[in-house]
Amino acid sequence: MATSDPVYLRVVEDIRRQINDGTLPPGAPIPSRAQLTRKYQVGETAARHALRVLAGEGLIIGRVGSGHYVRDRPVLAPLHRWRFLDHPAPFAADLQSQGRRVTWDWHSEPVEAGPELGRRLRIDASTRLTRTHYIFRGDGKPLQLATSYEPMDFATHGDEERRSLITRMYAFGIKITEIVESVHTRVPRPAEMDALQLAAGVHVLHVERTHWAGDRPVETSDIVIPGDRFRVMYSMPL
């Protein structure tokens, strides 16, 4: 609005507007750097920066050698950046540094997968491996229960357990390009009530997370968090 604010913002706001009002539908190409410099009469740095900002917001995606395109999937920040509040202390450290005990439970058995899971992980049922792990709070109460499914060939036993999925995939030459998460609250299943020591009437937050390598799902997990034991907090600089 003000003519004084950065020129790259003019470009960002104009393109963002076009995406929001449908002028640029999902998949539509964004003008290239060279075209933007001519169209908006700005330098290459400004055009480039505008594209980077929009890509950072997840509105567009850049493909080398091809161009920038409006993203089809809405992009938002994933749960793995959430931090858990280990009350009473506010702003307890995140899962990385938090004094957590992780229990790994390896078993490769047929997953009672609904159609939803099948869509998320299009991998042969026999080659699927199920792994369950828990995260405990300081006072011993379980804070999170996660079940992950991944193809057998990637799954390794023994000491490798603790290596992160990204690291293990990297060894196979597979680069994870995207993490998609779906979140909702629901009533806990009997097994979950047991595992998480839930009191009657407590609901859970259910996160379905899928790691993608290109258009191929490489790992998917169900994360269940007790509704009375979690509280996430996050802030955003503007």
Next chain:
Amino acid sequence: MATSDPVYLRVVEDIRRQINDGTLPPGAPIPSRAQLTRKYQVGETAARHALRVLAGEGLIIGRVGSGHYVRDRPVLAPLHRWRFLDHPAPFAADLQSQGRRVTWDWHSEPVEAGPELGRRLRIDASTRLTRTHYIFRGDGKPLQLATSYEPMDFATHGDEERRSLITRMYAFGIKITEIVESVHTRVPRPAEMDALQLAAGVHVLHVERTHWAGDRPVETSDIVIPGDRFRVMYSMPL
């Protein structure tokens, strides 16, 4: 790890590691652009880009004329980037474009604020204005109930209702620098059950959002979403 990947990543990863393991505690200064170029033997562009990436992640904050510092508050992505799935259609548009009906309900009455709200909004109770608005789904069911509190002087009536908080604040010369949100699930209160037409046993997602202008809270709101009617989905490009 690989020597082939971008040099700016070397800088990013090294600083990120130092922040995570506590070598650089909150508030600690990050080396300046000039210092980084010398320390890591990289160009200014790489140093600058590394700082931008870290700032984008919310790990550090740049202060013009002073330097970059490790952020004290953990920064994560706010709910306002979430998109609601208006089922049955998957990936329905977000709140901006979604066919929503917003009902505004202005009333300036003393808020039955607990100590939590008081901390969030350190403003005189008499000069506080309460505004409630609903967002409805296509089928008429309420999807969200939000109650916001802001100082009287900023609140205006009439047509201004629909102008966003950021726009209104802008007119007062106040720039919102940060949005902090706290999320958890809980049992709905009687009034909420009524307003949201909740069935028995349904829990709600409760978001406490506060807008900050520097270290001054300028607006705070309670957003309540029925647990059976929402499902957020988001993805993150890596």
Next chain:
DNA sequence: CGAGCACGCTTGGAGCCCCAACTTTGCGAC
């Protein structure tokens, strides 16, 4: 001794350039 000013440093915006890797397109040969 204290107030104020000037200088040096830092960020963030902006411009221009070079290059590697990759995609797309179009042309020419078979």
Next chain:
DNA sequence: GTCGCAAAGTTGGGGCTCCAAGCGTGCTCG
């Protein structure tokens, strides 16, 4: 008509520079 290759265009990494605005320190002057 189809295959293959070359040229043109595009992204993303990286480099260099200039400048305005803002912060801090220290020195000078009253």
